[in-house]
Amino acid sequence: MTAEEDLPEVSGYSRVSVLISAVVGLAVAALSLFWAQGLRIGYESLYRVNPSVEGGGIGSDWVFGNTIPALDFLIALIHAADVIMGAFILVMVFIHWAAFQRLAGQMREPGEDVSEAVAADGGSPAGGDGQGGDGA
Amino acid sequence: MSNLDHGKFTRVTTLFHSLLGLDVFLLFFTGYAIMFNDELWWMLTLMGGASGVTAIHRITGIGLVALVIFWITLQIISSTGRSNFSKILPGKDDIDAFIQDIQFVLGRADERHPSARQFGGYKADEVxxxxxxxxxxxxxxxxxxxxxxxxxxxxxxxxxxxxxFQTKAAAMAFVTFHGLLGVIMLMGVMFHIFEHGMHPAFYPVETKAFIPRSMVPEHHGDEDEEPDTTGIERLSLSPSWRTVSTIFGAMTVIGIVSVLIGSIFDEGYPVPRELAIGGGPSSILLTVGINLGMVVLGVGLVLSMYGNVLRIRWEQQLEEEREQPTAADGGEPQTDGGQPNADDAESEN
Structure with a gap:
């Protein structure tokens, strides 16, 4: 199906730039880790996963501890961003879902006779290389 | 005549995509097991409770920092990365593509705009x-x-x-910002999985992000014929596509709606904006919905792995053909149209 000569000659990222980027990435990650945690090994206690006011967890800390009303507004603002983006993403899902249905309608049905389908576009069966789409 | 649809990215890009996907999926699973701990209690327990989940979240978080910095550095220091920048800027074509997609869905356009097309087929040069x-x-x-x-x-x-931020409360508010910020990405990733898993021509996974361009032949179809169509009418629909895409589409929508509703009513771990907050799952429906969202992410993780399996198979097939170049298609190996497009060669290839 594919001879080596069909493959493109490519000039992607050089090994040096990949190596430098990897070293920088790892170094910054290590520095971040050191800045955030230091050299101690520790973990969070169950306390953090206890959001209720009644349970006396972080929820009550917030309720009694927040002295900055603007924070409430900022949280509401992010909620709004979530809702707006969520609605937009849903629209995109529906558009693609419908587009996929239409594209599927243009394709051959499973088990459809190949000779009939080829006759429809006036082509010949010889070029039928694209069966299955991904060719892999 | 045209590039096949799967050869858009370099090997580095495809590898980066897989690593980033794996890391982000783990961050989502752990982060939202915390944020939606009422609904995803089983996930929290499965990953070692609060201690285990926060530990995994941090380890993968550091992985994310490394990956993000790696990518930013690579885009700055490499000519390939710098030349790609203009290709990712939104333009008029993108607005036209969005409008034409709506027209296509409504039956007022015969085909998708090149800037929207996932399956380019014979017209892949336009994509x-x-x-x-x-x-x-x-x-x-x-x-x-x-x-x-x-x-x-x-x-x-x-x-x-x-x-x-001076106060503990402000610091806690930051945790909420973090969780609510991730909700946008969580919903976006669900759509991303649907878009690239359920396209009828590529189902069950679009291999563009997994098989690098260097491994994909440059042309297909009739050499000298000007194509009228993308050639999608020559592809056979998978027998399971209608059922699976319908179920998965529904799961995607339910998942997105549920995490959105959950993020509003659960108010985001751990800071409640209102005095009265829920101490348990808001409702059975919400619990089911959020769990379905996690299943969508799980499918995405599996598809990402499957994409890499396909790449390995493809690589093996190429190796075999290299050993027997003429036996593979029964004819002479082609030596003509393999030159890459000049623009593409300069950028992602």
Missing amino acids: PLLSYIGKGVVFIFSIELTLLAISGLLIWSKTGLAAM
Whole structure:
């Protein structure tokens, strides 16, 4: 199906730039880790996963501890961003879902006779290389 | 005549995509097991309770920092990365593609705009490096990942956060920002999985992000014929596509709606905006919906792995053909149209 000569000659990222980027990435990650945690090994206690006011967890800390009303507004603002983006993403899902249905309608049905389908576009069966789409 | 649809990205890009996907999936599973701990109690328990989940979240968080910095550095220091920048900027074509997609769905356009097309087929030359959705994904995910990495590090370093915000409450509000910020990306990733898993021509996974361009032949179809169509009418629909795409589409919608509703009513771990907050799952429906959202992410993780399996198979097939170049297609190996497009050669290839 594919001879080596069909493959493109490519000039992607050089090994040096990949190596430098990897070293920088790892170094910054290590520095971040050191800045955030230091050299101690520790973990969070169950306390953090206890959001209720009644349970006396972080929820009550917030309720009694927040002295900055603007924070409430900022949280509401992010909620709004979530809702707006969520609605937009849903629209995109529906558009693609419908587009996929239409594209599927243009394709051959499973088990459809190949000779009939080829006759429809006036082509010949010889070029039928694209069966299955991904060719892999 | 045209590039096949799967050869858009370099090997580095495809590998980066897989690593980033794996890391982000783990961050989602752990992060939202915390945020939606009422609904995803089983996930929290499965990953070792609060201690285990926060530990995994931090380890993968550091992985995210490394990956993000790696990618930013690579885009700056390499000519390939710099030349790609203009290709990801949104333009008029992208707005046209969005409008034409709506017209296509309504039956007022015969085909999708080249900037929206996932299956280019014979017209693959017209398809840009990234579709309008691809550009949106790059922009939104880049901003989100950067903000999430920074806010995550600030949350991790309590003293760093306290120094910036002075009060403990403000520091806790930051945790909520972090969780709510990730909701946008969580919903976006669900759509991303649907878009690239359920396209009828590529179902069950679009291999563009897994098989690098260097492994994909340059042309297919009739050499000298000007194509009228993409050639999608020559492809056979998979027998399971209608059922699976319908179920998965429904799961995607339910998952997105549920995490959105959950993020509003659960108010985001751990800070309640209102005095009265729920101490358990808001409703059975919400619990089911949020869990379905996690299943969508799980499918995405599996598809990502499957994409890599396909790449390995493809690589093996190429190896076999190299050993028997003429036996593979029964004829002479082609030596003509393999030259890459000049623009593409300069950028992602």
